[in-house]
Amino acid sequence: MSREQLAVQRARKSFQTGKSKPLEYRIHQLKSLLRFITERRRDIADAVKKDLGKSANGTELFETLGLEGEIKLAIGKLAEWAAPRPVEKNLLTISDEVYVQPEPLGVVLIIGAWNYPWAITLQPLVAAIAAGNAAIIKPSEVSSNSSKVMEELLPQYLDKDLFPVVTGGVSETQELLKQRFDHVFYTGSSTVGRIVMEAAARHLTPVTLELGGKSPCYIDKNCDISMACRRITWGKFVNCGQTCIAPDFVLCEPSIQSRVVEEIKKCIKVGLNELLHQS
Numbered sequence: 649m650s651r652e653q654l655a656v657q658r659a660r661k662s663f664q665t666g667k668s669k670p671l672e673y674r675i676h677q678l679k680s681l682l683r684f685i686t687e688r689r690r691d692i693a694d695a696v697k698k699d700l701g702k703s704a705n706g707t708e709l710f711e712t713l714g715l716e717g718e719i720k721l722a723i724g725k726l727a728e729w730a731a732p733r734p735v736e737k738n739l740l741t742i743s744d745e746v747y748v749q750p751e752p753l754g755v756v757l758i759i760g761a762w763n764y765p766w767a768i769t770l771q772p773l774v775a776a777i778a779a780g781n782a783a784i785i786k787p788s789e790v791s792s793n794s795s796k797v798m799e800e801l802l803p804q805y806l807d808k809d810l811f812p813v814v815t816g817g818v819s820e821t822q823e824l825l826k827q828r829f830d831h832v833f834y835t836g837s838s839t840v841g842r843i844v845m846e847a848a849a850r851h852l853t854p855v856t857l858e859l860g861g862k863s864p865c866y867i868d869k870n871c872d873i874s875m876a877c878r879r880i881t882w883g884k885f886v887n888c889g890q891t892c893i894a895p896d897f898v899l900c901e902p903s904i905q906s907r908v909v910e911e912i913k914k915c916i917k918v919g920l921n922e923l924l925h926q927s
Contacts, residue, residue: 653827658809659784668752677777678722678723678726681770681805699794707766710764710767722778726778730780756832757833758783759824759834764891773785785798785812825847832853832855834858836858836860867899873911877911
């Protein structure tokens, strides 16, 4: 039996004991995840620096700050999210107590992406923990240093059976996709997204796919063109352009086309000068 199969089996067996369901346990795990991010901030930043060349401030801004916000929101809202929700009665249920009770799905698979190796991988984990699920965490092998840190350090904070980290490349991911899950999260290309969805369909497993695509921008001739171009340039070049919603092309009226091109060129030059100055 492969290590991927064993990890899924252990997670399902642990989930079936019911220990992930109490709200107190979920909050404890979320607080432990928050503590991991706080205490291992330097390890995370060093790994991202080795993987992507990103600065510590960049890692803080685009990886850990958002994660901390997600965790704190989940902790604060969990009791409300997990509470029974009243349902309007009808003739068939008029004498009954009618409500919808949210329940955990079971064991979920999270397949992370390399361009934001922490935020994209751990944000679905926050949701999985809050909902009372077990989760198999598969970080991207491309961001190998982040993957290694996640594998070595995350089990020191979270339940090892409920939330195992499985590392490896294409073959390990393919082996995981052969297993039955109750939900699959995947972030990446449309090509791989089709493979993930096809594998999940064999077990009728629901999926959440965040896939790269075309992101056009339209600039109206009556708007603040300088500001629009500055924002578009930032969106295109942040994280070296490796963002799934980075602008792909710009649409505008012919009358402002030349100005748009010049404004974007100006923004690029200003950005480069600032980088050289910081260096």
